[in-house]
Amino acid sequence: GQQLNQSPQSMFIQEGEDVSMNCTSSSIFNTWLWYKQEPGEGPVLLIALYKAGELTSNGRLTAQFGITRKDSFLNISASIPSDVGIYFCAGQIQGSYKLIFGSGTRLLVRP
Amino acid sequence: GAVVSQHPSRVICKSGTSVKIECRSLDFQATTMFWYRQFPKKSLMLMATSNEGSKATYEQGVEKDKFLINHASLTLSTLTVTSAHPEDSSFYICSAILAHRSQETQYFGPGTRLLVL
Numbered sequence: 001g002q003q004l005n006q007s008p009q010s011m012f013i014q015e016g017e018d019v020s021m022n023c024t025s026s027s028i029f030n031t032w033l034w035y036k037q038e039p040g041e042g043p044v045l046l047i048a049l050y051k052a053g054e055l056t057s058n059g060r061l062t063a064q065f066g067i068t069r070k071d072s073f074l075n076i077s078a079s080i081p082s083d084v085g086i087y088f089c090a091g092q093i094q095g096s097y098k099l100i101f102g103s104g105t106r107l108l109v110r111p
Numbered sequence: 112g113a114v115v116s117q118h119p120s121r122v123i124c125k126s127g128t129s130v131k132i133e134c135r136s137l138d139f140q141a142t143t144m145f146w147y148r149q150f151p152k153k154s155l156m157l158m159a160t161s162n163e164g165s166k167a168t169y170e171q172g173v174e175k176d177k178f179l180i181n182h183a184s185l186t187l188s189t190l191t192v193t194s195a196h197p198e199d200s201s202f203y204i205c206s207a208i209l210a211h212r213s214q215e216t217q218y219f220g221p222g223t224r225l226l227v228l
Contacts (some may be wrong), residue, residue, distance in 0.1 A: 042204045086156070
């Protein structure tokens with residue numbers, strides 16, 4: 001079945017630093033989504049990408065849909081303590097509503 | 112963004128009882144909703160796809176008689192954990208599809224923490 005490889009598994013950074021995480025797959029996806037989950041909460045949608053090569057920003061967050069449609073990255077610039085959480089990528093194949101989730105990147109920000 | 116609610120947010124029950132969890136799309140209609148289960152420090156595991164007006168589609172290994180799903184309206188899906196046992200304790204999360212201009216996006220509820228004693 002489809003699998004998403006998300007890296008890094010965790011990051012512990014200093015406030016103000018930039019962060020980058022990515023997901024790769026052996027399958028082609030129609031849509032890439034990035035979510036953030038905080039403890040005890042459901043995932044919150046950060047950025048949705050629908051076209052290969054698309055680069056989208058949401059405040060300090062920027063994500064890109066890889067041109068091969070098999071990868072995506074998420075960048076967070078000038079991190080702040082409230083960026084702490086688990087970030088999940090998720091891919092959707094054409095013709096299906098199902099999402100394939102990455103294993104998550106746990107982000108810790110040191111004030 | 113679209114808002115999805117879940118109720119209750121947490122529930123504690125005795126072994127052998129049944130528990131119903133509600134998932135509502137508050138500001139949009141959703142013909143398709145999903146139910147996930149999440150173990151500590153793990154990613155989300157899809158349990159089933161809930162389709163309005165028809166039977167749910169369960170993922171491999173998920174017992175349909177154990178996890179009853181009803182999607183009776185375009186804004187409400189329910190998951191009933193029947194005869195719950197301690198191993199059913201988990202974080203259950205629903206999501207709903209918002210379709211707009213041929214783009215479908217999944218929005219998640221806040222989750223329900225189930226503890227079976």
